Amino acid sequence: MTKLDRTDLKILQILQDEARITNQDLAERVSLSPSSCLQRVRRLESNGVISAYHAKVNLASVCRHVMCIATVTMKNHTREEFRAFEALINTIPEVVECVTVSGEFDFFLRIICPDMSSYLEINERLVSSVNYLVTINTHVVMNENKKFGAIDLSSLDEGG
Amino acid sequence: MTKLDRTDLKILQILQDEARITNQDLAERVSLSPSSCLQRVRRLESNGVISAYHAKVNLASVCRHVMCIATVTMKNHTREEFRAFEALINTIPEVVECVTVSGEFDFFLRIICPDMSSYLEINERLVSSVNYLVTINTHVVMNENKKFGAIDLSSLDEGG
DNA sequence: CTTGAAAAATTTAAGAA
DNA sequence: TTCTTAAATTTTTCAAG
Numbered sequence: 001m002t003k004l005d006r007t008d009l010k011i012l013q014i015l016q017d018e019a020r021i022t023n024q025d026l027a028e029r030v031s032l033s034p035s036s037c038l039q040r041v042r043r044l045e046s047n048g049v050i051s052a053y054h055a056k057v058n059l060a061s062v063c064r065h066v067m068c069i070a071t072v073t074m075k076n077h078t079r080e081e082f083r084a085f086e087a088l089i090n091t092i093p094e095v096v097e098c099v100t101v102s103g104e105f106d107f108f109l110r111i112i113c114p115d116m117s118s119y120l121e122i123n124e125r126l127v128s129s130v131n132y133l134v135t136i137n138t139h140v141v142m143n144e145n146k147k148f149g150a151i152d153l154s155s156l157d158e159g160g
Numbered sequence: 161m162t163k164l165d166r167t168d169l170k171i172l173q174i175l176q177d178e179a180r181i182t183n184q185d186l187a188e189r190v191s192l193s194p195s196s197c198l199q200r201v202r203r204l205e206s207n208g209v210i211s212a213y214h215a216k217v218n219l220a221s222v223c224r225h226v227m228c229i230a231t232v233t234m235k236n237h238t239r240e241e242f243r244a245f246e247a248l249i250n251t252i253p254e255v256v257e258c259v260t261v262s263g264e265f266d267f268f269l270r271i272i273c274p275d276m277s278s279y280l281e282i283n284e285r286l287v288s289s290v291n292y293l294v295t296i297n298t299h300v301v302m303n304e305n306k307k308f309g310a311i312d313l314s315s316l317d318e319g320g
Numbered sequence: 321c322t323t324g325a326a327a328a329a330t331t332t333a334a335g336a337a
Numbered sequence: 338t339t340c341t342t343a344a345a346t347t348t349t350t351c352a353a354g
Binding site: 018069098150 | 162164169177208211212213214216217222225229246249253254256257260264265268273274299300301303304305306307309317
């Protein structure tokens, strides 16, 4: 783990929300010269502190779609079945997120697909993956109240 | 809703994962001249098709933290209580995502905070918001199997 | 949409705090 | 080290076709 100083955190905070800011503007915002600002950004990139830059696309303007969140519970908690399920997930592009969790569920999935009938197909593939020893509950996203974008790094640093 | 042609979709697909690509390189990838490529990107931005550019920060390299997913069920499904809850969500930076869903739960929340004790504080604030007429179930994220980044636009267009 | 020139930004290198 | 300055390179931007 690299040590990050206050300036690095400022850079990260800005780039989280304005990833295409010019280096000159960024340098000014953090009170550095452009070259030393660039040096820090490059270091954050090569250290993996910044792992990627994403454009956020307003899907509604591209095409109709549905977003669902599915809770998944495996009947048998063997390593093999988990591995098999995770492997399957990675072959389905509509499954855009998968996390393993503690508690009554094993996974949360986020699935984005054109309509409910295509959702049902995906659901069937997921359920059949481990010989139907899997319970999936689906929740259609009706509204995105707060979207996952930037994280307030200061709320993490100072003990929330 | 703006009409998007094949080239726009290619641009969106690339920018989703490589938001800081230079316009020259982007132009080459989509077989356009730099100036007309830039024109398209600017149009996508001003139409809101591209809503933001985010740097993805590897939180583990910044500081210790926990990510939780919480399911929320309101006892009373009145508009006022929903509004109150949504308003509260927006005052808590550690709640980085909130969606309204159909099914047995009303909301899914994603919460990122320094540790479980700060999580408990946030939980208490959420529960007390509507006179404790709210049920929250917490799931600690143990592993991020597949992270939410780019969406395969072709899987949406062609009927999944 | 393309070309091509002007303006701006990025990147590199030399050297100071 | 990390920073700044300054020059060279590359990119962005805009006008004209």
